[in-house]
Amino acid sequence: MLVTGNDILVPARAGKYGVGSFNTNNMEITQAIIHTAERLRSPVMVQMSEGAIKYGGQDLANIVIDLARRATVPVALHLDHGSSYESALKAIKMGFTSIMIDASHHDFAGNVKETKRVVEAAHAMGISVESELGRLGGIEEHIVVDEKDAFLTDPEEAVQFIEQTGTDYLAIAIGTSHGAFKGKGRPYIDHARIEKIASLTGIPLVAHGSSGVPQEIVERFRKAGGEIGDAAGIADEDLQRATQFGIAKVNVDTDLRLASTVGIREALAANAKEFDPRKIFGPARDVMAQVIEHKLGVLGSVGKA
Ligand code: G3H
Ligand code: 13P
Ligand code: ZN
Numbered sequence: 001m002l003v004t005g006n007d008i009l010v011p012a013r014a015g016k017y018g019v020g021s022f023n024t025n026n027m028e029i030t031q032a033i034i035h036t037a038e039r040l041r042s043p044v045m046v047q048m049s050e051g052a053i054k055y056g057g058q059d060l061a062n063i064v065i066d067l068a069r070r071a072t073v074p075v076a077l078h079l080d081h082g083s084s085y086e087s088a089l090k091a092i093k094m095g096f097t098s099i100m101i102d103a104s105h106h107d108f109a110g111n112v113k114e115t116k117r118v119v120e121a122a123h124a125m126g127i128s129v130e131s132e133l134g135r136l137g138g139i140e141e142h143i144v145v146d147e148k149d150a151f152l153t154d155p156e157e158a159v160q161f162i163e164q165t166g167t168d169y170l171a172i173a174i175g176t177s178h179g180a181f182k183g184k185g186r187p188y189i190d191h192a193r194i195e196k197i198a199s200l201t202g203i204p205l206v207a208h209g210s211s212g213v214p215q216e217i218v219e220r221f222r223k224a225g226g227e228i229g230d231a232a233g234i235a236d237e238d239l240q241r242a243t244q245f246g247i248a249k250v251n252v253d254t255d256l257r258l259a260s261t262v263g264i265r266e267a268l269a270a271n272a273k274e275f276d277p278r279k280i281f282g283p284a285r286d287v288m289a290q291v292i293e294h295k296l297g298v299l300g301s302v303g304k305a
Contacts, residue, residue, distance in 0.1 A: 198246025
């Protein structure tokens with residue numbers, strides 16, 4: 001069933017598990033996300049960035065909405081990194097049930113102002129809102145607290161921000177970063193900061209940049225002819241601990257990008273004569289489903305729907 005973000009995330013925060021929020025750009029990605037969630041009885045969120053909306057538009061949104069409506073588990077369609085009030089309104093008109101307004105590059109007052117406008121409009125339509133406070137970026141474990149504080153989310157500010165905006169869930173900067181290169185070795189996650197923010201606030205918290213960049217997938221990518229440098233993601237154990245401390249929405253894009261490319265590359269490498277798209281995109285969908293299954297297990301959402 002198609003539900004709002006709040007319908008999925010409030011129980012996750014209370015039950016101390018994480019919900020995967022996976023980016024989609026086409027039918028196969030959407031099927032892998034929703035069908036795997038159904039198979040594992042897990043709630044799930046499907047998100048489209050503004051780039052995905054530019055690429056797939058209402059056609060892609062309708063695929064997600066149709067699969068979500070027919071799904072036997074709760075599914076929300078979420079706008080990822082909405083950059084403006086206009087973008088948020090457009091997504092609401094398209095049928096999204098959860099909206100992110102990312103005004104984190106503004107100063108505190110500017111972020112509050114932009115976020116509040118979107119919250120008011122979305123709430124009038126019964127749709128829940130994510131916003132962001134802090135600057136995403138990898139940090140080294142040994143850097144001094146003052147430097148961490150310069151861009152990681154400040155707990156006291158988070159309290160003020162939530163009060164002043166009425167946001168339903170909040171993305172916080174805790175050491176994760178977007179993409180396949182999240183730092184050397186095991187990227188540092190500030191669990192103490194998550195715990196502190198969660199203890200002062202009651203709403204679901206969101207972690208962006210949460211791909212694990214599994215080494216097995218990276219190796220298969222290389223073996224099938226792909227080129228990639230020192231890729232590193234968030235360790236399963238670190239992500240699992242984060243869900244115990246209050247992270248309820250866990251954003252994953254890179255892992256599915258890698259998995260789908262592995263499936264395509266392996267299919268083409270295995271048979272140079274292949275040109276049936278189903279024999280190329282089908283394997284991509286299968287590899288994505290395996291990665292999603294693993295992630296839902298790590299987050300603890302299996303069997304919660
Ligand atoms: O955080 C951004 C997501 O990975 C979406 O990326 O804007 O290239 O679709 P995109
Ligand atoms: P990754 O691409 O690092 O998984 O991050 C996804 C994300 O945060 C989307 O908002
Ligand atoms: Zn993000």
